[in-house]
Amino acid sequence: MINVAIIGTGSVANSHIEAYTLFAERCKVMALIDSHEEKAIELKEKFQLDCLFMKDYHELLNNEEINLVSISTPPQFHAQIAIDFLRAGKHVLVEKPMALSLEECDQMLEAAAESGCILSVVGQNRFLDPVLRLKHTLDSGLLGKIVHAQVDSFWWRGHSYYDLWWRGTWEKEGGGSTLNHGVHHMDMLQWMMGMPQTVQAVISNTSHDNAEVEDLSIAILSYPNGSLAQITSSVVHHGQEQQLVFQGERARISAPWKVYASTSQENGFPERNPALEEEIEQVYNSLVPVIYSGHTGQIDNVLQAIENNSLQVLIDGQEGRKTLELITAIYEAAITAKPVNLPLTKSSKFYTREGFLANAPRFHAKLKSVDSFQSNEISLGGNLEQT
Numbered sequence: 001m002i003n004v005a006i007i008g009t010g011s012v013a014n015s016h017i018e019a020y021t022l023f024a025e026r027c028k029v030m031a032l033i034d035s036h037e038e039k040a041i042e043l044k045e046k047f048q049l050d051c052l053f054m055k056d057y058h059e060l061l062n063n064e065e066i067n068l069v070s071i072s073t074p075p076q077f078h079a080q081i082a083i084d085f086l087r088a089g090k091h092v093l094v095e096k097p098m099a100l101s102l103e104e105c106d107q108m109l110e111a112a113a114e115s116g117c118i119l120s121v122v123g124q125n126r127f128l129d130p131v132l133r134l135k136h137t138l139d140s141g142l143l144g145k146i147v148h149a150q151v152d153s154f155w156w157r158g159h160s161y162y163d164l165w166w167r168g169t170w171e172k173e174g175g176g177s178t179l180n181h182g183v184h185h186m187d188m189l190q191w192m193m194g195m196p197q198t199v200q201a202v203i204s205n206t207s208h209d210n211a212e213v214e215d216l217s218i219a220i221l222s223y224p225n226g227s228l229a230q231i232t233s234s235v236v237h238h239g240q241e242q243q244l245v246f247q248g249e250r251a252r253i254s255a256p257w258k259v260y261a262s263t264s265q266e267n268g269f270p271e272r273n274p275a276l277e278e279e280i281e282q283v284y285n286s287l288v289p290v291i292y293s294g295h296t297g298q299i300d301n302v303l304q305a306i307e308n309n310s311l312q313v314l315i316d317g318q319e320g321r322k323t324l325e326l327i328t329a330i331y332e333a334a335i336t337a338k339p340v341n342l343p344l345t346k347s348s349k350f351y352t353r354e355g356f357l358a359n360a361p362r363f364h365a366k367l368k369s370v371d372s373f374q375s376n377e378i379s380l381g382g383n384l385e386q387t
């Protein structure tokens with residue numbers, strides 16, 4: 001039996017507890033930790049948990065019964081809490097974003113390596129059928145070289161979204177739509193395309209005058225083989241029509257799923273290639289549907305690794321770091337108005353959190369701050385299943 005503690009029992013903690021309680025034969029939620037007692041009590045009652053409650057996670061570090069912690073606090077605390085639990089010999093599943101700087105990611109990776117414990121970073125979209133199938137189809141090579149990717153991380157959040165105490169500042173949230181929303185799609189993109197060589201970007205705050213951070217960014221990524229990708233990370237897109245579109249030399253595929261293949265006529269104009277489309281469809285449909293998806297899929301993945309005494313999880317700390325490196329490069333390119341080459345090194349002004357705080361633009365002062373909203377309900381994203 002794997003004993004679990006949840007650190008931070010706000011909105012997203014619901015998805016973690018739902019998964020752990022579904023796997024009741026494999027694990028038990030033993031402790032809920034939140035600096036606000038009423039938050040923990042709410043979830044304890046909702047899920048009818050028989051568990052400990054603490055306000056301060058330090059009290060749990062020496063508890064020998066705990067094997068795994070889910071960290072779902074605001075982003076500014078992720079790194080320190082993860083490092084403390086890794087050093088205490090506990091496996092860690094940390095919510096996105098992994099941390100607020102590459103320096104923090106490196107410290108987390110070091111703590112994981114020293115302890116021999118699992119460090120996994122939430123990227124629940126990788127555990128969705130349309131995403132797994134897209135990756136499988138890209139890996140088949142049927143499309144030829146991927147020449148262009150279009151990633152629309154389109155979300156919509158009202159003005160009051162940034163009133164929550166930890167949102168909307170570089171210090172506590174660490175960034176805006178690029179870090180906290182685009183992170184989902186950056187994770188999928190770097191998983192599917194690898195890391196780019198150069199990043200160019202622009203960030204803006206168009207609609208949220210209660211936030212220091214951006215609500216819209218557009219980045220162009222160049223890959224060593226000449227391919228390009230464009231990523232828009234936004235919280236100003238009505239309808240949240242998210243997509244990842246990959247253009248190969250021989251066909252295009254996307255999530256939400258669509259395939260179109262062309263060949264060239266004698267004069268260079270396109271002719272549809274239904275035979276290739278059929279072949280690609282077959283590869284796409286050949287993958288067995290997942291039993292557990294989203295957060296539940298990722299938690300199953302982490303539990304399996306612990307059960308098998310393995311450190312192999314689909315999204316480990318190195319994967320989380322790559323996504324943060326991409327995001328950091330987007331900020332650096334936008335803020336310095338210069339292309340940025342990867343890999344980023346420690347000499348980057350944006351390698352540390354202090355560097356971010358010293359260099360990031362404050363689009364607006366955050367003048368309003370609320371402790372919490374009446375409703376804890378959140379939606380986790382666009383529907384990549386839709387056509």
Ligand SMILES: NC(=O)c1ccc[n+]([C@@H]2O[C@H](COP(=O)([O-])OP(=O)(O)OC[C@H]3O[C@@H](n4cnc5c(N)ncnc54)[C@H](O)[C@@H]3O)[C@@H](O)[C@H]2O)c1
Pocket residue numbers: 007008009010011012013033034035036039055057072073074075077095096097122124180378380
């Ligand atoms: N994977 C996803 O789709 C997804 C969705 C939403 C949020 N998130 C991420 O999850 C994290 C939490 O977001 P949320 O929307 O649940 O926030 P939230 O504000 O609803 O909940 C955070 C909770 O952490 C508690 N807390 C704050 N500091 C603490 C500390 N030092 N120790 C213990 N508890 C502490 C707060 O009291 C609060 O109850 C963020 O990193 C966010 O980006 C991920």
